[in-house]
């Protein structure tokens with residue numbers, strides 16, 4: 001059964017068609033590369049899949065129970081807590097279980113009657129069991145291994161997330177996603193924030209990744225190695241070039257030579273230190 005079905009999806013911004021009647025399905029274990037020039041709607045497509053953005057027409061069906069993990073192109077959220085804890089807690093049920101455990105423990109202290117106590121103790125045992133299960137599936141050493149692979153040092157594990165620069169925050173967010181191991185990973189230019197050793201590490205990691213993936217990446221070789229099929233928005237390229245040529249001929253090119261070189265993200269920052 002497909003994880004995600006995209007049906008006749010169309011999106012426009014201020015009267016300009018960005019995506020027009022896009023159709024595709026994502027099957028379990030699928031590896032899809034999204035290609036197209038800047039502004040062709042790659043990021044918008046991922047945002048629609050995770051529900052951040054509503055399409056103008058068409059629909060996206062996510063099969064019930066399918067987990068998605070999205071690495072945005074840029075992170076603006078304030079990420080709190082320590083680095084390693086952030087990664088460990090990125091498994092959604094972990095925080096819930098912690099909260100349930102705390103609530104049950106405090107109820108136990110507040111209810112002296114034996115019947116309630118035994119009921120609460122039973123519930124507590126169940127939550128405890130689930131926590132152990134979770135620890136087996138998501139061991140701490142895996143979180144550490146991923147962080148080290150992405151270039152962090154053991155002494156960073158306790159660092160507050162707020163003290164990390166933008167590039168390192170992205171790496172931390174990526175670490176959280178890889179650790180969660182969702183059914184479908186949506187990665188928007190993940191290598192932008194990585195240095196060469198980390199890119200190599202991630203390649204190896206993704207190669208053994210069992211889940212499905214939709215990847216946007218300007219490094220065409222990386223993309224080709226990681227994806228088994230591509231969805232291309234290249235057809236829009238002519239239109240984009242035409243528009244740029246028109247702007248240039250009208251003297252609005254204004255961005256100097258090479259303004260048409262593709263592959264640069266506007267505003268992309270250098271490697272975070």
Ligand SMILES: Nc1ncnc2c1ncn2[C@@H]1O[C@H](COP(=O)(O)OP(=O)(O)O)[C@@H](O)[C@H]1O
Nearest residue numbers: 013014018036037038039040041042043044045
């Ligand atoms: N929230 C928005 N409001 C208006 N225009 C937008 C918005 N988000 C994206 N766009 C425009 O839609 C086009 C596609 O953007 P995007 O999906 O980011 O493309 P890509 O990721 O392929 O570079 C761009 O021209 C962009 O300026």
Ligand SMILES: [Mg+2]
Nearest residue numbers: 042043044073
């Ligand atoms: Mg984009």
